[in-house]
Amino acid sequence: MLIVCILLPLLGGALLPLGRFPERSRLRGILTEAVVCLTSVLIAVALFRGIPLEWTLWEVFPGAVIAFRCDGMSSVFLGLIAFLWPLASLYGFSYMEHEHRPNAFFAWYTICYGITVCVASAGNLFTMYLAFECLTLITLPLVWHKWNEESVAAARKYALYVLGAAALGFLALVSLTALGGADFRPGGVLPAEIWAAHGDLLRALYVLAFLGFGVKAAVLPFSSWLPTASAAPTPVTALLHAVAVVNAGAFCVARVTWFSFGPEMLAGTWAQTAVLLIACCTVVICSALAVRENHLKRRLAWSTASNLSYILVGVALMTGEGLTGALSHLVIHGLMKIVLFFAAGAILVRSGKEYVSEVRGFARPMPFVCACFSVCAVAVVGIPPLSGFVSKWILLEAAIHTGRASGIFAGACLIISSVLTAVYLLSVVTAFYFRPLSEENRAWGAEHHDPDLRMKLPMALITALVVILGFWSEPLVTFIRSLVP
Amino acid sequence: MSLWQSIPFACILLPLAAAALTAALPTRRARYVAGFVLLVQTVLSALLVARMASGNESYVYMMGHYPAPWGNEIRVGLLESVIGLFFSLVMTLSVLGGLFVLEQELLSDRHSLMSALLLLLSSALQAQVYTNDLFTAYVFVEIMTISAVGLIAAHDTGRGQVAAMRYMIMNLIGSALFLLSIILLYDLTGHLLMSPIHDSVGSLRGSGAYRLPLTVVVALMCGGLAIKSALWPFHTWVPDAYGTSTPAASAILSSLVSEGYVFLMVKLIWRMLGPETIVSTHVNDVILVFGIIGMISGSVGAIRQVNIKRLIAWSSVAQIGYMYMGIGLGTAAGLEAACFHILSHAAAKALLFLSANSLHAVSGSYRMEYIRGSGRRAPLAAAAFIVGALSLVGIPFTAGFASKWFFAQAGLAYGSLRMILVFAALVISTALNVVYFMGAIIRIFSPADDGLSRPDKRVGPLRYVALAGLAGLTVLLGCIPGQIMAWITEGLSRFG
Amino acid sequence: MLPSWYLLVPILLPVIGGLVVGLCDPVGKKDRPRTWWTGSVLALSLLSVLPVLFSPALELQLFRLSDNLPVFLRSDDTGKYFAAVMSFVWCLAGFYSFGYLKGEEHLPRYYAFCLMTMGVLMGLCFSGNIITYYMCYELMTLLTVPLVMHEMTPDSVAAGIKYLIFSVIGASLVLLGIFQLAPYMSSWSFAPGGILDAEKVAGHENTVVAIALIMALGFGTKAGMFPLHGWLPTAHPVAPASASAVLSGIITKAGVLGILRSVYFLIGPDLLRGSWMQITWMSLTLLTVFMGSLLAFRENLLKKRLAWSSVSQVSYVLFGLSTMHPVGVVGALLHVAAHALIKNTLFMSAGSIIRQAKHTRVDELEGIGKRMPVTMWCFTLVSVGLVGIPPCLGFVSKWYLAQGALSMSGVPGFFSWLAPAILLISALLTAGYLLTVSIRAFFPGKKEHAPSPVWEKCEAPWIMLVPMLLLTALSILLGIFPGALIRLFEGLAGLVM
Structure with missing residues (x-):
């Protein structure tokens, strides 16, 4: 079953360019959407029916086997991407009518789906690392798709940062395999004797692994690739850089912490202090940089960097509650942030405007888009009863329940970041509604410019889900709590 | 003695005889003979391995x-x-891919000489692999040097001549040092065969006599071979030499010749001197440091290149550094990793040079501005280039990743300075490699609407066969490294 | 007996009414139907609150945020009192705004947010635990920002953003306090005297006291307490007068209610009495009282003067709460009503003056009493009350506050005379900044050799006058017959202490 879920998008995407569809082709869209939807449906069926998703391939190195196995954590991530990928593809069809070479674009886009499924369902550290690296490579053509200076520079930076930093994760991988534990086991895979013999080395390796996998989640000091990558077309930034790629990074860090090294041996040590400090600094500093950023998509990218580190703070707290908060935020933030990017993309496509100072008064010509943006912006700030508050609260609770000063520090950082988030997001909302259109936009702004249904439907659906999850978050939270070892 | 046991002898003698033959034949026949002989050599070697x-x-x-x-x-x-x-395989594929497209680069009366030189080189390589005594080793080292110089000098431009001169001078210096060390060793031990020397050196080390001469021997021997295989700081001749020779020549020179010397060094260390000798004289620490510096400076040098062939040549310097890092660790694991890297680098580097040449064919020049957009004009060649580049960066499922894995495991000495050095070097080197290889790949696929005139050529089918073969080899090494490494480990244990 | 779901009616009725106005009338073509609709919704909402006020406490559990945070409504005495004050005054301010904003743009948006805020305020008053309170508090901030930004000039947008930022900082401090307090709470609902588990608190008293201060500072932002009061003087001059009225008169009380709930129903005054938190808090309130009055005295812009006055007066309430003495608390609660009634009237008259006579500065108000007699009489009467002269409600509250200051225990002795002194000085300053306006309005003074000016009448329309008159009358009435209120508050104070 898992084989199908992985190979279907991989092959479907790879074979797409053979169809040689013309630039504006509905058939390509229908085929792509069919492949993606089918995969999502299969995943959903497997998750709900409890069908085990497993696939073991061959042993590449002694002690390192390529094996896939879905457990509770995988199902959370898989559920998120399975839900979002068809909607993002739908949005992409409408968006890419304004760009070139859509065949290549959708080919890589769909292949990326398959690779992300691989990352989510990796059964051991080795497979996860392999899928992680492949994900970087597959997303590169998407980032440089436009082939202008900006995109190429963004792609180079992305490649350098992520591939370079992944080498740090590689070191941890090799060392763990040598010490006998490339597998995933809840609570850590290495026995206590090995920890006793090589404690300091292992802790240092953990910090390296955190940085190495966390670079995809834009931790400091490797955050700046994410705003630069917003030079890519919006469907790429929306799905990949707000949901799939960065979430993959955070997911990998959570896996490494809980299933490779194990929180028991790390909690209370200098390793935990180091990673918690890194995550907290990212939370605050990236929020501050978002306030200063005037380009809308880059502002959202800094916001993503900051929010991803909320997840990493939850992981770094090394308690079950922290992990619950982290996984909740993974899901909820993914939903909220993708709508924000969708809206920014719709604005870009319809009006050509990219800067916050240029979008004043856009509530009149684009009411639907601005309404969705506003709702999700309020959710990201974390105002109850929208769902952003739920994950934030769980993280705060987890922080205080650790009983240590570091927990209070983490909680304070999260709250400072919320204030900054309110500033940089709600100022955009007020610009939409409470500022008059600028001179050059006045003629354009006299008519309605809301995008077509293919862009509106995903935005509406996901915004509705964000609101509903706020009032009805119990099932999700209870489910996640049950997964945590 | 069964017949198959004579295979190594055949592998050495056959090309030697064929070299003499092809020198007398006209060009076309010479090429076919060379290709055929190398193919036979490969098949025989495969049988031997089986x-x-x-x-x-x-x-x-x-x-x-x-x-x-x-x-x-x-x-x-x-x-x-x-x-x-492996050496035969890579040589065959390189020759297939490179020998038959020489028209545009050489004067016609040199072509048959090229075939002869290539066969000589192959024979010398095989001899170095199988030899068990120092004298033979030295002789064939010299033969390899001369044929290599010939290959470089065949390119009839001013730069080619200068490069050949540089190559010759540096290599002769290296050979001289090597010879000096052989003489000293003979003086100390009275033997030229490796196994007796091993016992002799062992007893010398045990007794503590002649410590200084022994150190000098080790230093000279390693130094000589290091110069010949372009370890930092003896690498300055590389970019010119590899950057200006014909495609087959640069592929073979960078991938096989240097590695032949490296393997010879592995053999000398393991079988003849014994790893304990090397470690006790601390020469291996020097090698380790030089190797690491080479890894980094090679990549740094590559970043600044505007000519794709010179970029690949500089990257060779870095890759040789990897091998010496493995040797410098002084452990069996380190030597095994170095051996694996010999294989992986051979495949990847030949692949890179051949595909770069294909891209050059559709672009008119090796300079980066001309290479721009060649990915659209020759997509399969560009794909091959990508495979080679990814291998050197160390992406999973390529040979380079497996090499990195084995180097990292070899370096894992649980809390010593060596481990930190090796780890740091691997990380920094990966990052640097990403910089210039990603830059090259991006350049290759950028749209090329800049108005430069480019030839409208197509790449021949034989070249595609060679590229596919080398790419397949790289990926194969990346997918089943465990099996290959098992052979290497077992082989090394019986090597001494 | 009312069913418990009835608690949702005063909350949801105005919210739905507001959504209807906002979504169904985007361009605002027809004035009259919209005005009638909004007016009816306001009146109905006020009427719907009444049954809740007169029935015993109702409780209603709504959904859960996350899996362990109940959103919970309950109408206890405190909540009922605040709900009564807020809904009554809000309703009158709404009617006032029909006249004030007549003919302006973007009216549907204003009324939509006005109605929705009323609903959320009811939710605030009837919150049964701190999480529900926090939720309604944040929503209230979001819903009132458009009221501030209504005019859509760059100044008003900047002021709105400043308000937003200050409020968000304040709410974040509150959230910080809530999540730090969560381990010590024994349940998630308010109870008089506090709900902290004494065993869990043991050994961590200092932490709890610090948390109390944080929450006081957080809620104090909305209530205009130093140091986070800066948004008030900026927001009021640029907001429409009807919005300023409710901002000063009612929204600030949301902050007051928050502090009341945290100190008396969440943490409990016994833990805090005599601690450094109480001293700090009291000092801050006294400082604000003094500073607000002083800056109001020096301010020439009428609405800004009233804004500083609010800063000062609301801190009277906070001072009363900080005494943690029954008499002081009674005074504080009385002043809640007094200030709400009085300040709304003051802003309404200021609004009338701005609209009718186009004067915004105090020095332009010569003789305005002759031109707008009803407005200025209301102004004067309530000013008198605010200074603390009988028979207005303001006098009763100030009396109790002073009594509370004199008889409080636990704090260093010098507060007992410092506090009344500051209250007195502030009263004098209040007289100075309010009564001078009245004097100038009614007795303009003759200039030598200048012809007598003609005072043309420009009184406000009746729809703006009636609310003012009602509020003035009520403040005087309650001043003469404060008994029922005092008994209610004494019961409350006894319950929490």
Whole structure:
């Protein structure tokens, strides 16, 4: 079953360019959407029916086997991407009518789906690392798709940062395999004797692994690739850089912490202090940089960097509650942030405007888009009863329940970041509604410019889900709590 | 002595004889003979590996009827046969891909000489792989040097001549040092065969006598071979030499010749001197440091290049550094990693040079501005380039990733300075490699609407076969490294 | 007996009414139907609150945020009192705004947010635990920002953003306090005297006291307490007068209610009495009282003067709460009503003056009493009350506050005379900044050799006058017959202490 879920998008995407569809082709869209939807449906069926998703391939190195196995954590991530990928593809069809070479674009886009499924369902550290690296490579053509200076520079930076930093994760991988534990086991895979013999080395390796996998989640000091990558077309930034790629990074860090090294041996040590400090600094500093950023998509990218580190703070707290908060935020933030990017993309496509100072008064010509943006912006700030508050609260609770000063520090950082988030997001909302259109936009702004249904439907659906999850978050939270070892 | 045990002898002699033959033949026939002989050599080596892998012990083969210590002998085991097979395979593919497209680059009366030189080189390589005594090693080292110089000088431009001169001078210096060390060693031990020397050196080390001369021997020997294989700081001749020769030549020179010397060094360290000797004289620490510096400076040099061939040449410097880092660790694991990297680098580097040449064919120049957009004009060649580049960066499922894995495991000495050095070097080197290879790949696929005039050529089918073969080899090494490494480990254990 | 779901009616009725106005009338073509609709919704909402006020406490559990945070409504005495004050005054301010904003743009948006805020305020008053309170508090901030930004000039947008930022900082401090307090709470609902588990608190008293201060500072932002009061003087001059009225008069009380709930129903005054938190808090309130009055005295812009006055007056309430003495608390609660009634009237008259006579500065108000007699009489009467002269409600509250200051225990002795002194000085300053306006309005003074000016009448329309009159009358009435209120508050104070 898992084989199908992985190979279907991989092959479907790879074979797409053979169809040689013309630039504006509905058939390509229908085929792509069919492949993606089918995969999502299969995943959903497997998750709900409890069908085990497993696939073991061959042993590449002694002690390192390529094996896939879905457990509770995988199902959370898989559920998120399975839900979002068809909607993002739908949005992409409408968006890419304004760009070139859509065949290549959708080919890589769909292949990326398959690779992300691989990352989510990796059964051991080795497979996860392999899928992680492949994900970087597959997303590169998407980032440089436009082939202008900006995109190429963004792609180079992305490649350098992520591939370079992944080498740090590689070191941890090799060392763990040598010490006998490339597998995933809840609570850590290495026995206590090995920890006793090589404690300091292992802790240092953990910090390296955190940085190495966390670079995809834009931790400091490797955050700046994410705003630069917003030079890519919006469907790429929306799905990949707000949901799939960065979430993959955070997911990998959570896996490494809980299933490779194990929180028991790390909690209370200098390793935990180091990673918690890194995550907290990212939370605050990236929020501050978002306030200063005037380009809308880059502002959202800094916001993503900051929010991803909320997840990493939850992981770094090394308690079950922290992990619950982290996984909740993974899901909820993914939903909220993708709508924000969708809206920014719709604005870009319809009006050509990219800067916050240029979008004043856009509530009149684009009411639907601005309404969705506003709702999700309020959710990201974390105002109850929208769902952003739920994950934030769980993280705060987890922080205080650790009983240590570091927990209070983490909680304070999260709250400072919320204030900054309110500033940089709600100022955009007020610009939409409470500022008059600028001179050059006045003629354009006299008519309605809301995008077509293919862009509106995903935005509406996901915004509705964000609101509903706020009032009805119990099932999700209870489910996640049950997964945590 | 069964027939198959003569295979190594055939591998050395056959190309030697064919070289003499092709020197007299016209060009076309010469090429076919060269190709055919190399193909036969590859098949024979494969048979040998199959035999050795299925449990046969290493054996000693007498050349002629004079037994040791007066006669000559070669020694054949699993490790040597694997290395020999790889060298033949890469050589065959490079020749297939490069030898038949020489028209535009050489004067016509040199072509047949090229075939002869290539066959000589192949023979010398095989001899170095299988040899068990120092004298033979030295002779064939010299033969390899001369044929290599010839290959470089065949490119009839001013730069080609200068490069050849530089190459010759540096290599002769290296050979001189090597010779000096052989003389000293003979003086100390009275033997030229490796196995007796091993016992002799062992007892010398144990008794503590002649410590200084022994150190000098080790230093000279390693130094000489290091110069010849372009370890930092002896690498300055590389970019010119590899950057200006013909495609087949640069592929073979950078991937096989340097590695032949590296393998010879592995053999000398393991079988002749013994790793304990090297470690006790601390020469290996020097090698380690030089290797690491080479890794980094090679990549740094590559970043600044505007000519794709020179970029690949500088990257060779870095890759040789990897091998010496492995050797410098002084452990069996380090040597095994270095051996694996010999294989992986051979495949990847030949692949890179050949595909770069294909891209050059559709672009008119090796300079980056002309290479721009060649990915659209020759997509399969560009794909091959990507495979090679990814291998050197160390992406999973390529040979380079497996090399990195084995180096990291070799360096894992649980909390020593060495481990930190190796780890740091691997990380920094990966990052640097990403910089210039990603830059090259992006350049290759950028749209090329800049108005430069480019030839409208197509890449020949034989070239595609070679590229596919080398790419397949790279990926194969990346997908089943465990099996290959098992052979290497087993081979090394019986190597001594 | 009312069913418990009835608690949702005063909350949801105005919210739905507001959504209807906002979504169904985007361009605002027809004035009259919209005005009638909004007016009816306001009146109905006020009427719907009444049954809740007169029935015993109702409780209603709504959904859960996350899996362990109940959103919970309950109408206890405190909540009922605040709900009564807020809904009554809000309703009158709404009617006032029909006249004030007549003919302006973007009216549907204003009324939509006005109605929705009323609903959320009811939710605030009837919150049964701190999480529900926090939720309604944040929503209230979001819903009132458009009221501030209504005019859509760059100044008003900047002021709105400043308000937003200050409020968000304040709410974040509150959230910080809530999540730090969570381990010590024994349940998630308010109870008089506090709900902290004494065993869990043991050994961590200092932490709890610090948390109390944080929450006081957080809620104090909305209530205009130093140091986070800066948004008030900026927001009021640029907001429409009807919005300023409710901002000063009612929204600030949301902050007051928050502090009341945290100190008396969440943490409990016994833990805090005599601690450094109480001293700090009291000092801050006294400082604000003094500073607000002083800056109001020096301010020439009328609405800004009233804004500083609010800063000062609301801190009277906070001071009363900080005494943690029954008498002081009674005074504080009385002043809640007094200030709400009085300040709304003051802003309404200021709004009338701005609209009718186009004067915004105090020095332009010569003789305005002759031109707008009803407005200025209301102004004067309530000013008198605010200074603390009988028979207005303001006098009763100030009396109790002073009594509370004199008889409080636990704090260093000098507060007992410092506090009344500051209250007195502030009263004098209040007289100075309010009564001078009245004097100037009614007795303009003759200039030598200048012809007598003609005072043309420009009184406000009746729809703006009636609310003012009602509020003035009520403040005087309650001043003469404060008994019922005092008994209610004494009961409350006894319950929490």
